[in-house]
Amino acid sequence: MTYDVIVIGGGSAGCVLANRLSADPRLSVLLLEAGPDFATVEELPAEVADAHYAPYSYDWGYRSVPDEFGNEVPVPRGRIIGGSSSVNVCVAMRARPSDHDAWADLAGPEWGYPEMLPFYKKMEHYPYGEEKFHGLGGPYRITLSTAADLGPHVAAMGEASARLGYPTVGDFNAPGAPGFAHTPLSAADGLRLSTAVGYLNPVRHRPNLRVRGDAPVDRVLFRGTRACGVRLASGEEIDARHVVLSAGAYSTPLIAMRSGVGDRAELAAHGIDVLADLPGVGRNLTEHPAFWNIHVAKPPRDGARQMFGSVLSVAAGPGEPDYDVQILPSAAVPTRSLPAMIVPPVENHPTGWDMVFFVSCVQPRSRGTVRLASRDPEDAPIIDLGLYTVADDAERVADAVRIARGIARTQPLADLLVDERVPGPGVSDEELADAVRRAPAHYNHGSSTMRMGPHRDPDAVVDTDGAVYGVEGLTVADASVFPAMPRVATNVPTIVIAERIASVLKERLS
């Protein structure tokens, strides 16, 4: 059988494509996912269903190459239906109007905020009611955490921020000034709402949609320069009129390169024939660099239900059109619940409880790369996150830690904390940038490795509709096409990118 469309990767974007394209009963759609498929919420492993903590199972197990200090940073990515939306911490932030201004400048006016607002509304089920900035009845349910969900430490953080002059923001996903806000969440009643749950499960009954889990793809097949199907890692070949790459910012460039789309010299090094010489494939990897600023907490009177669910956004650097650093405060959490691969366990902890300020520079200038290690589809890529290769990024993260330290010293939060644990009181404010560089972490927001842009841009890989330059019948829709990194968490921006690309593609293929 020849499918009208094969979508590779059933993650945040792939499930959107599968839903929107198969809405046309004339289009036969096959969704191929490397990880396991769980067709109902009841079948989900408990840790994947539980929205309160990010599970680090169902993961590709990637790591960044060692940096100058020998740190090999983990790069988690979901290998499961729903992709990284099945393993993330459920923060559901829209890209800001200022991010859309940048996208419009780099990729075309259709990516501006007024043009994209209808897609945000279309994707959303906002149970508090439809209004100017929100939608009702869309596939993706967005909820707001309550003060009870977040516990007393986060409430005290909000009060301390207000005392220091940071405004309180009622609706993070409406345009407006930065400040302290409860973050919207892709979770409800403790259930993580992946795009598999929101977009895919309700349409699985469609006779023109087939979903295959445990089906890793090796490469796209071409007749001349026209995509005509895919080859699975098992060697099985499947025909299609059109192929969509939605395998995420790390895997999409790998599949492209194995298929002959990429930098000529890199393809030649692996003996791959060149179909389209596109040097931008695997370049421009952008990540939000982060630091775990940890404070020993007094045990909370009432336990929180949600680890993360609020954010303070601040313009720290000069000349930014919007905020450039973010501080995500955690609830007070048992020390042993922090991921050991990121926060080494400590002996003789004074209380057994910590409060984390997970801080980031959300407009980083550093860039990294994703490269092929070999032609074997099961080989991990060579990932160089490139964190802090531009020194200013470490200064911005240090700015965020200084702000977090100031809030930790301010009442009423100061009364709920004991002392700073990481980096610790022995590290002065002036030494923070160095401490940040020596303990690299990130927000798990890797993107832009198949960047969207005009053909004249030598690093652009896809056009404004996600079509890959130099070949026909091949589209990319996932976080790899971000024209620039938004200053927010990347799941919702990936979903709206997929929504827009799906709407254009459906028109073309129908």
Ligand SMILES: Cc1cc2nc3c(=O)[nH]c(=O)nc-3n(C[C@H](O)[C@H](O)[C@H](O)COP(=O)(O)OP(=O)(O)OC[C@H]3O[C@@H](n4cnc5c(N)ncnc54)[C@H](O)[C@@H]3O)c2cc1C
């Ligand atoms: C631990 C973690 C926490 C995060 N927390 C948040 C958060 O709270 N809020 C937020 O907004 N963002 C968060 N993110 C980021 C966000 O989830 C991602 O940016 C987003 O999911 C990316 O979507 P995508 O479609 O590009 O890729 P993914 O969702 O990763 O989907 C790619 C899919 O393709 C599949 N695939 C890959 N290679 C192949 C192949 N060869 N053949 C077949 N299938 C393949 C993968 O298994 C995966 O299912 C987090 C990410 C992680 C990893």
